[in-house]
Amino acid sequence: MNHTSSLSLKEKINRLFFLSTPSLDLLLAEAQLISVPKGSLLLKERQTCRSIYFIERGQLRTYYNKNGKDININFYFENNFATNLKSLIEESPSAFYIEAMEHTRLWKFDKEQLLRLYGQSKEIESFGRRLLEKLLVKQEEHSNIFKLYSPKERYHYIAKHYPHLLQRVSLSQLSSYLGISRETISRIRRSSVTSGEWSVMNARW
Amino acid sequence: MNHTSSLSLKEKINRLFFLSTPSLDLLLAEAQLISVPKGSLLLKERQTCRSIYFIERGQLRTYYNKNGKDININFYFENNFATNLKSLIEESPSAFYIEAMEHTRLWKFDKEQLLRLYGQSKEIESFGRRLLEKLLVKQEEHSNIFKLYSPKERYHYIAKHYPHLLQRVSLSQLSSYLGISRETISRIRRSSVTSGEWSVMNARW
């Protein structure tokens, strides 16, 4: 049980971005609560992304389709924002899908509305900037684990820093996300249970 | 020869972000032109990054030091902004270095000044947001080539979409950036010259 699950959207956003009450009200007046079943697509390949989603309950994934196979780009859980930023920003056709991995309840913010709000309220534009900042820092970190770490190290990095990923995402789904074959992850997992190799991840960066 | 090299900073920024003249003047009044020799470090590991740099002439790289070896994260050329966003945003110690790869002339914008300007001018905060957007889209793209492509495909992707990287960065420097050993890149290069394998990169995403 997530202890914030009983908080209102207003309280959640406020915890993340410290907006004044009037700005918050302005922002949230535009948000639309929707509920989608497992497997539904919030964005398809070639569509232009027009919204950003805040997950109330459930989980989403973004994935490419490469020669018929799914390549997972990202997983999103409760109290996080999800979207295709490239498509949203550039108003270009999306290269990937956004899918609900389970029954998911989420708040939808439309870009058009947000841009209008940016014009009305400096504080909301500042919120937009800070939201981007957070997404960027996360993105950067994820990008770097591929350069810095071997497959084995990548798995351990995730296990250490994002253990909930291993809890909520199947190994098969994880494999494309980490750029490691399913079988290899299975072997990595076994070897780290049997032998006590837990010192690998001491490197700090 | 870059045809924009004779443009003023004002004209360059304006081309990228379409700011009004008053806002541009406000923004550029704070910029400081500095010149650094090859090998100098604009940011060291453990330092907190306080500036963002716009490259007038020359090139920068960002890199981690992993067990004594350099792992390149990014290369930056003329008319681009460079910084360590994580450190800058979070005011946290940097995990990596920023180094001038050749004698470089650049404009320095301090975070403190920028934040002050954000408060003064909505248009400048909007500029800040749009700058982040551009950086984010780039970052996302780079991150995804690791998940989507094998080493061989990564090299070809760069060769096709960022040929200037191959021109200006040595293969040795490139190797850690692509997460491929120098020798393997050398082999990839050889095999793609001899055999006519140029259809690999037709996949669009």
Added chain:
DNA sequence: TCACACCTGAGACAAAAAACACAAAAGAAA
């Protein structure tokens, strides 16, 4: 001109990971 540093190419070998095939286990649905 001569070191010196740095970069590239190439071969031999080792290590890692992927591919393939199939079995076992775990969940979901009837």
Added chain:
DNA sequence: TTTCTTTTGTGTTTTTTGTCTCAGGTGTGA
């Protein structure tokens, strides 16, 4: 429960990539 589907584990083989090594090339500066 039983059946059906999905997920995970494991053994073998094949491919890819890394490591180590040396040789040759290039540019720089003393």
